[in-house]
Amino acid sequence: NHVFGRTGPEPPHDPSIASPGRIGAGWAIFRPMWPLFLIGCTPDNAPKGPAPATKAVIVVMDGVRLTESFASGGTVPETGEDTASYLPRIRSELFPHGTLVNHAFSVGITTTTPAHCSLFTSNLLPVGRPTIDDQKPELPGIFEALAEAWPGATGLLLGNTNHLDALDHSIYPGFSSIIERIDLDPEEDRKVMEAARVRLATDPVDLVLLNLHHADNVAHASSDFTKYADAVRAQDALIADFWTFLQASEYYRDQTVMVVVADHGRHNTDTTGSFQEHGDACSGCRQVRRSTN
Secondary structure: OEEOOOOOOOOOOOOOOOOOOOOOOOOOOOOOOHHHHHOOOOOOOOOOOOOOOOEEEEEEEOOOOHHHOOOOOOEOOOOOOEHHHOOHHHHHHHHHHOEEEOOOEEOOOOOHHHHHHHHHHOOOOOOOOOOOHHHOOOOOOHHHHHHHHOOOOOEEEEEOOHHHHHHOOOOOOOOOOOEEEEEOOOOOHHHHHHHHHHHHHHOOOOEEEEEEOHHHHHHHHOOOHHHHHHHHHHHHHHHHHHHHHHHHOOOOOOOEEEEEEOOOOOOOOOOOOOOOOOOOOOHHHHEOOEEEO
């Protein structure tokens, strides 16, 4: 399972974690996110506060490593930069009003489709599935669970990668998909956020997943670390501006949870290989700290 929100030390490094029969054994911690977003979990004796959120937006910074996102302390292995120099607007505008989950790890296959299957279902995708069609989740995901729990709810999956093709619906029988798909040019994170704003302003949606894939593409394509770093820095303003957009909307303001998370990270060049790649059980690939507002 994905262990988003797991507290405590990092699970031990296990090079066989993505091998058949050894997929994250013993780390079944995370459960589907939709009940937390849409129902709330306040104890009976807790002080009365705002009503639970009834809508959710999940923004996936695809392939962005912890050291270039939410790390608090330390330096970037390739450049020696302070990790706090990344995502300044998210840190200053979102962090003070939200929650940062420090100990969160992706313990399955740290590539886009399997990692998103974990995000959708909280369960690991079995290995040995070579095609997109074979990588559909075996269990219902958050969109299908929402449709079952809340008839008439709407969902939107919007991104700039074909690695989401498997996620229209699971192969589990008896569930319906409420996902509307919008696919865009892989070079443009900006167009993803612009399209989301237009779509949500035109017709509100209850559950949205936005995938920003440009940083991952750039890292794979070029050994120049600055190109990847610039792509990550560009996501900072896009995400902060989108939160401002939600708060300016009568439909979304004070009624929406926005989660910002990576599906997987990348190798640490100083210890596990080039930052250009990912997919194993190293800490650079597995650590996926999450911000929730």
